[in-house]
Amino acid sequence: MILRLNTDIAAGVFGLAFAAGLWLPRAEMGRLSILFPRAVLVIMTVIAVALIIKGMVRPAGRQVEITGSPRRLLVVMASFFVWWFAIGELGFVVSTFVALLLLTWYLARVHGPVAWSRLLRWVPVIGALVAAFYLTFTEILNVRLPTGLLF
């Protein structure tokens, strides 16, 4: 998919927005703490403005290309966040098992529909994988993984 977008102006606007977002909550800070962030923010604003001006005068690229399917991109991106949220609520093992299975199914569909039998064959593989990682982290690396409501 090709989007028409002046990348210089887009980058400049993003820079300005970011700088503005951090410029506002700096009021109550002491001199030592604000010295450096303020300097960087000023420089950042200057660069962002320069980019916008350059984008108007001599733009570098007027379009960006998202390779592949944008829908799949957004679905996978959203699913990562759902997965993350589920780890906290339901626990690592359950949510990761489900997430791996669903993501594998979703991504495999690119090459055509996935038969039930194939899906069922994945279950033990993914189960073993999750169990192996869970045990490695909790038992050997001594990391307490979130257990949440289920496990």
Next chain:
Amino acid sequence: MDMLLQALATLMTFESVITVLVGVSAGLLIGSLPGLTATMALAVLLPFTFSMEALQGLIALGAVYMGSIYGGAFTAILINTPGTPSSIATTFDGYPMARQGRAYEALAGATIASVIGGVVGVTFLLILAPPLARLAVAFGPAEMFWVAMLGLTLVASLSTGSLLKGLLGGCLGMMLSTIGVSPIGGETRFTFGYPPLQGGIELIVALIGLFVIPELLTMAAEGRGALAQEGRFGQGEASIRQIFRRVLGKPVNLIRSCLIGQIIAVIPGAGGNVTSLVAYNEARRFSRDPESFGKGNLEGVVASESSNNVMVAGSMIPLLTLGIPGAPPDAVILGVLMMHGLRPGLDLFTESGVLTNGFILSMGLAALMLLPVGLLGARLIHRIVIKTPYHFLVPCIAMVTILGTFALRNSLLDVGIMLILGSVGYFLRLIGIHPAPIVLGLILGGIAEQGYVQTMLAAVVDPIPWLRLVHNPLSMVLAGLVVLATTTVLLPAWLERRSRPDRKASERGGET
């Protein structure tokens, strides 16, 4: 000399060799998982070393350290994700090589470079520790400020395409580094009233997010793996001997990278995170064919990997002689030394010389051991990554990434930050703001801030405070280098711009 031989004798036992072998392999495995850093590998090992003798414990730690720094190269080459911050520069050429089906060449080249770097570092440590230690303490706040500035000039060469966008990325990274508790002043900054944000944005969290997530999203969107499936593996590809010849055929690159690695390693605080970037940058600057860098030049991989493995032994110099941890993993080793009642200082080289020399030699042994273990591991991991269908690969890498990020600080919030940065990073990459300058800003922001504010604090009595920044020869030299680096970066860009019309005619349009 006696001590050296005696140390060598203790090292040549079956037990020690096995310890090194296991340590290197384990370190390699941990280092190759994004998020699991050398620091963490050492911390995990710590309890096990209690039951060992002091020397055995140190041998194990040294081997794991060496292995994990090297392991970072695997993911850097195969999935464009630096497993540890010290292998960021390896991605620049390693990943393009992998996409061209030359993954094994890149992996083998990285292995050979790492072995050489490791051995060189150990040699430096054995013969040059005391004078280099003196260099380490010369870097005070003002000098550190200039070192950070010098590092920031790298932004120019890291920003493919637009210098302005690269600088914007650098500023972005520096601002991200200020979230949390300010290093000087102790106040919370930019936490928006949310206490967990006091922890700030950990470098590795940002690193993983900015590098891995966009890569996974791209793979998912395109519906295929990033690496060529067939991968002209083994046949038609360069053989080990050819790769050896190719790496050793450019001795200047190796020597330069090793020296850079050694010098940066002794500067406390800068650590391994920037060594590989600096070495990469210089390799490109001095190359006869700088255009080929970033498009799959083995020299780039060699520069990055040789310099970061020099750093392993190199950072032991300030640690063993002065008790100054040069890089984060060294703090763990310092803890172990103290626990065994070993006090850093020159005594360590005389009174407990057998132990210290044994430790140093074992790191050399570990470096040599990287060759067989690494080449074998490279073949194995390469095959796994290539043969696994992408619909398995993407979710699995995502899982490892989430696990690694969580394990870093036992924080689920870090996982969220990682995902957010990664998703934003995907779109930023589209508009030409690449992850490397952002990460560089994040690494150097803290160093620059501390150096600057500490210098200003010390200068409260001076009439013109900022003169303190150039008050001694070393800081003046560094400041001069910054000016020099800036002009050498800006001048060609300016000249190029002036002569652009006629250049365009003679050259076909650039890729980006």
Next chain:
Amino acid sequence: MRFTPTTLAGALSAVALIGVAGMAQADYPEEPITYVIPFDPGGESDVTARFQEPHLEEILGVSVNVTHRPGGGGAVAWSEFQNDAEPDGYEIIGVNIPHIIGQPIQREDAGFETDDWEIITFFHSTPNALIVPADSPFETLDDLVEYARENPEAVTLGGSGTYSANHLGALRLEREADIDITYIPFTGTGPLPAAIEGGHVSGIFNYTMLGVQMEDRARVLAVAAEERVPALPDAPTFKEQGYDIVGGAYRGVAAPTGTPDEVIEVLEEAFAEANREIASEQEPLGFVMEYITGDEVNEVMNMLREAYGPILEEAE
């Protein structure tokens, strides 16, 4: 306000506990205990926990898992612990003074309160020490004070962190001696040896451990303890030299509010026992072993709160 749900949750879990406690106290501990260290691996807190771990396991008969939750100078872990930890004795956390006193005063959103837990014990302290390079012109504390009096702000003292034990100690010295010095915070103890060895500061205000570690390269002018520290027999205390400065960092462990007393007692004894076992390894490093439990915890807390509180609030 934030405290309502928290208090409610606290009350609820306390109620729930009365049920659980009846069973738990009899044969506590039965499960592995998680020992959270709110700092990075390799630091003094971590090293101490690693020392304790095997002894605690032996005494308690269950495994003790040391996990790290660094961030915000400890505040991230502490706020999480006060909000989420179950008061069943299977989750304990390392606490440090003055961090837990200073941060809530100084930050609006530290996320934890100084008293919202049961401090089991403080097991050791590290007194502040004023250290100068071996080639420094200051032979004694008086030299330094005299010079600082004539040249206000010219003496630069490095230390670990802002409003840390080091910083507060330096501020106390300013008050007691009526001088004006410049305190320069560094991140942690790591960079301090380089700062002193490279002559980037006139001296450092750090802990006794660094004085021991740098014995042959630096001079300890004064130690902020009641008596001389065994590991540094030649270093005089501030008190000997006429300045009433006693202080430093205390390390201990805490359990969530509402943990049954029986459980606290078991842990108290276990830590005391472990402390005795590791004393021979820790004392030579410059640590001062402490066995502060029960009411003494509050005494120490109050003593330090009085000493540091006004300085902190004035700085605010």
